[in-house]
Amino acid sequence: MDIPQLLSGWFASNKSEVDPSLLAYVLLYSTKNESGLINIVEYLISYWEKGDATCKNKCIELLAQAVVPSQSSLDSPTINAITRFIGKRINEPTLIPRCVDILSVLMHSDNISSTDVIQICDAIFTHVNIKKLPQQSRYKVLIMLGKTLEKYSSETQRSKINFIGGFINCMDGEKDPRNLMVAFELVRAIIDRFDISRHIEDLFEIVFCYFPISFSPPANDPFGITTEDLKDSLRRCLAATPYFAYYATPLLIEKLLTTTGSAKKDAMETIGLCAPAYGAHAILPHAQELFDALVREVYREADSSMVNIALQTIHNVVATLGTGISIANIRDPVEKAIDALLHKCIEELKEPELKKARSAAYILRAAASASDPACTSVTQTTLPIIFEQYKTTDPAIRRKAILDILTELLVASKKLYGSVEDIGYDRDFQTPLLMFKQQILQIFILPLTEPNTTDTVLCQASLRGIHEMVLMKQFLKAEELYPAALGQHTFPVLLNELASLDHPTVADTYHDALEAIQYLGVCPAIFKIIMQPLLQKIDYACSKIGKQNVAYVQDLIATLLHIYKTASKDCEITSIGQKTLLPEIVEKCVRSALMPNCWYLDDVLVEMFAMFAAITTRLSSASEQQLSVNDAIKLFVQGDFSMLTDQQLNVNNSITIFNPVQNLIETAVQDSTCETKRLALSKIAASIINKWINDDLERCIKRICSESLLPIIETSKELERKKSRFIILILVSK
Numbered sequence: 001m002d003i004p005q006l007l008s009g010w011f012a013s014n015k016s017e018v019d020p021s022l023l024a025y026v027l028l029y030s031t032k033n034e035s036g037l038i039n040i041v042e043y044l045i046s047y048w049e050k051g052d053a054t055c056k057n058k059c060i061e062l063l064a065q066a067v068v069p070s071q072s073s074l075d076s077p078t079i080n081a082i083t084r085f086i087g088k089r090i091n092e093p094t095l096i097p098r099c100v101d102i103l104s105v106l107m108h109s110d111n112i113s114s115t116d117v118i119q120i121c122d123a124i125f126t127h128v129n130i131k132k133l134p135q136q137s138r139y140k141v142l143i144m145l146g147k148t149l150e151k152y153s154s155e156t157q158r159s160k161i162n163f164i165g166g167f168i169n170c171m172d173g174e175k176d177p178r179n180l181m182v183a184f185e186l187v188r189a190i191i192d193r194f195d196i197s198r199h200i201e202d203l204f205e206i207v208f209c210y211f212p213i214s215f216s217p218p219a220n221d222p223f224g225i226t227t228e229d230l231k232d233s234l235r236r237c238l239a240a241t242p243y244f245a246y247y248a249t250p251l252l253i254e255k256l257l258t259t260t261g262s263a264k265k266d267a268m269e270t271i272g273l274c275a276p277a278y279g280a281h282a283i284l285p286h287a288q289e290l291f292d293a294l295v296r297e298v299y300r301e302a303d304s305s306m307v308n309i310a311l312q313t314i315h316n317v318v319a320t321l322g323t324g325i326s327i328a329n330i331r332d333p334v335e336k337a338i339d340a341l342l343h344k345c346i347e348e349l350k351e352p353e354l355k356k357a358r359s360a361a362y363i364l365r366a367a368a369s370a371s372d373p374a375c376t377s378v379t380q381t382t383l384p385i386i387f388e389q390y391k392t393t394d395p396a397i398r399r400k401a402i403l404d405i406l407t408e409l410l411v412a413s414k415k416l417y418g419s420v421e422d423i424g425y426d427r428d429f430q431t432p433l434l435m436f437k438q439q440i441l442q443i444f445i446l447p448l449t450e451p452n453t454t455d456t457v458l459c460q461a462s463l464r465g466i467h468e469m470v471l472m473k474q475f476l477k478a479e480e481l482y483p484a485a486l487g488q489h490t491f492p493v494l495l496n497e498l499a500s501l502d503h504p505t506v507a508d509t510y511h512d513a514l515e516a517i518q519y520l521g522v523c524p525a526i527f528k529i530i531m532q533p534l535l536q537k538i539d540y541a542c543s544k545i546g547k548q549n550v551a552y553v554q555d556l557i558a559t560l561l562h563i564y565k566t567a568s569k570d571c572e573i574t575s576i577g578q579k580t581l582l583p584e585i586v587e588k589c590v591r592s593a594l595m596p597n598c599w600y601l602d603d604v605l606v607e608m609f610a611m612f613a614a615i616t617t618r619l620s621s622a623s624e625q626q627l628s629v630n631d632a633i634k635l636f637v638q639g640d641f642s643m644l645t646d647q648q649l650n651v652n653n654s655i656t657i658f659n660p661v662q663n664l665i666e667t668a669v670q671d672s673t674c675e676t677k678r679l680a681l682s683k684i685a686a687s688i689i690n691k692w693i694n695d696d697l698e699r700c701i702k703r704i705c706s707e708s709l710l711p712i713i714e715t716s717k718e719l720e721r722k723k724s725r726f727i728i729l730i731l732v733s734k
Contacts, residue, residue, distance in 0.1 A: 280324025322371025546600025
C-alpha cells in the first residue's frame, strides 16, 4: 500500500491519534525519498484545505511526529517547505503548541537558512498570542528567539521584521522563572547586538516591571532556579546599557528610600552594579539623596549584610563619580558631591570612641578605596584631624578607636594602590598616605614601645595597622619599623604569652600573641629577631607538652612557617634558612625518629617541617641544592650524622634510619598498574645506589635481584611482567 492510500484511509477514519504503523511508513518513505517529507507536506496541504478542525489537527500532529525523529536528516528545501506550511497555519489557537514544537525542531537544525529563520520569527510575532500558550511552548518560543540572536542577528537586523517589538510582546506578562531566566538573557543579547535607540523606553519598562523580583522555588525543583538567580539576571539587564540610566536611576533611588528588607537590599545592589554602567553624568543629579540614604543605612547597623552592601554601593557610586573628575563641565559638582559625603563622616571622627565614628570610618574606607581623587580628598581632610585627636595620655579605648580608624584608611589605600601580595598589579598613582607615613607609623609604634604598656587590645590594634602598612606596595621599608625597639619592648611581652619552662600552661590568649608575631615577623629585619626565640618555644613545646597540646604545637609551627615563607623572599633570610633554621629542624626531626617520645612529631608537623625544606631548597642556587642532596644522602641513606651538632646522635652513627633502596624497588616491583610510577621509583633507587658506597649495598642488590627480579624474568609467562622487571634490573645494575 502506498503513502497516498495510507493517508487517505487514516484521514477518512475516526482515529485522532497517529497509528504507529502509519508513522513508520511515513518515516520510511521520508528516508528513502529525497523529497519525502516535502511530498508529505503537499499531501497534508490538500487534506487541510478540504478538511474540518479534526482533519487540521491530524495534519499538524502527523507532521510533528514525523519531523522530530527526522531532525538530523532535514535538508534546506524540506525545512523551507515545512516553514511555509506552518507559517500560513499557525493562527489556529488550538494547534499553536504543536506548531511551536515543529518550528523548534526546524530552528535547531544545522541546515536552516536565515530566510526561514526570519520567516519563523515573523510568523510567531504576527500570529501567535504568546500569553495564551502553555509554559513549555512559551519556553520554546524564547529559546527559538535566542537561537536567532545567536546565529542570525545580522540577517535579522537587515530584515523588515520588528524583532525587538516582537520580543517585547513575547516577554510581556511572563511569570515562569525558567522562562524569565531566558528572557532576561535575551534582553542583554538584544542590547549587545541591536540598535535599541528607538526602543529604549519599551525595553526598560518590560524589564523594570519585574523589579524587585521575588520567587519561592518549589520543593525538589528540577531546574534549581533560585531567587538570587532571578535577581542577578534582572540586575544585569538593568546594568546592560547606559540608555536605561534616565529611567532607572530615579526609580531605583525611590525604591531605596521607600522599601525595607530584601527589596531595599536589592535596590542597593542594583544601584551598585548600574552606577559604573550609567556613568557620572547620570548619577551626579541624584548623588546627594543617594549618599544620604546609603549613609543612613550604615549608621543604622541593623543588619551586617545590609551595612556591607551599603558600603559596597557607596564605593561603586564614588568610583563612578570619580570618573567625572576628568570631565571639565562636571568636575566641580562631582568634587562637591564627594566632599559633602566626606564632611559628614569627618564630623563623627571627633568622638572616635563612639559607635558612629566606627561607621564613619567604614564609609571613609569605602569612598577612599574607590578612586584616586576620593582617596586624596579623604587623606588630606581626615588625617590632620586624627593626628590632632591622638594623645598618649588618653584612655586606651580612645587610642584604640583612633588606631582602628587609621587602619581602615590603610586598608582602603592597599585596595586601591596595590599590595605586595598582588601579582602583576601596578598603578601609576602613589598613595597620598605617603606624605603622612612617618606620623602614621609613629602612632602605631608608640603603644608597642612604651615600657609600661599592658593593654593587649591596644597593642593588637597597633599590630593590625603595622601589618597593613607592611603589605602596602611601595610604602614601608623594613628598617623603618624600629626593629630594635620592638625586640626590646614588644616581643618579650608577646613571647611571655607562649608556654615555657617557667609557665608550662598554654594560655588562652596564645592565639593573639601568635597573630601579632605573624603580623610583624614577615619583615626580614623582624624575622631575624624573632626566629630563635620562636624555635626555643617550639623545642620546649615538642619536648615537654606536645602530646597534651597538639593544636598549640601545630599553631606555633604554622606561625613560624608563615613568616618564613614571606620573609624568605629576602636573600639574607634564605641564607639564615639554609645555615640555621633548616639544620635545626632536621636535627630535631632526626632526634624524634631515633629516640621516640623525646620530641613530639605527628604527620601534620612532618608536613609543615617538610615545607621549610621545600621553601629553602626552591630559593637556593643549583650548587646549594646539590649540597643539600648530598647531605640528605649522607644522613638518611648512609646514616652519617657528623653534620649534626647533637653529640648524642653523632655517637650513634652506626644506625641507618631506613633502607630506601629496598623499599623503593619492592614498591616498584609490586605496582603492576602504572608504568610511569614503576619507572620513577626505579630511577630514584638507582640514583641513591649511585651515591651509596658500602658493603650493605652489594648484599641488598643481590637479595633484591635473586628474590624479586630474576625469578620473574626467568619463569613468568607474562611478557609485560618480564619486561617491567628487566627494565628495573637494568636501571639498578647501572
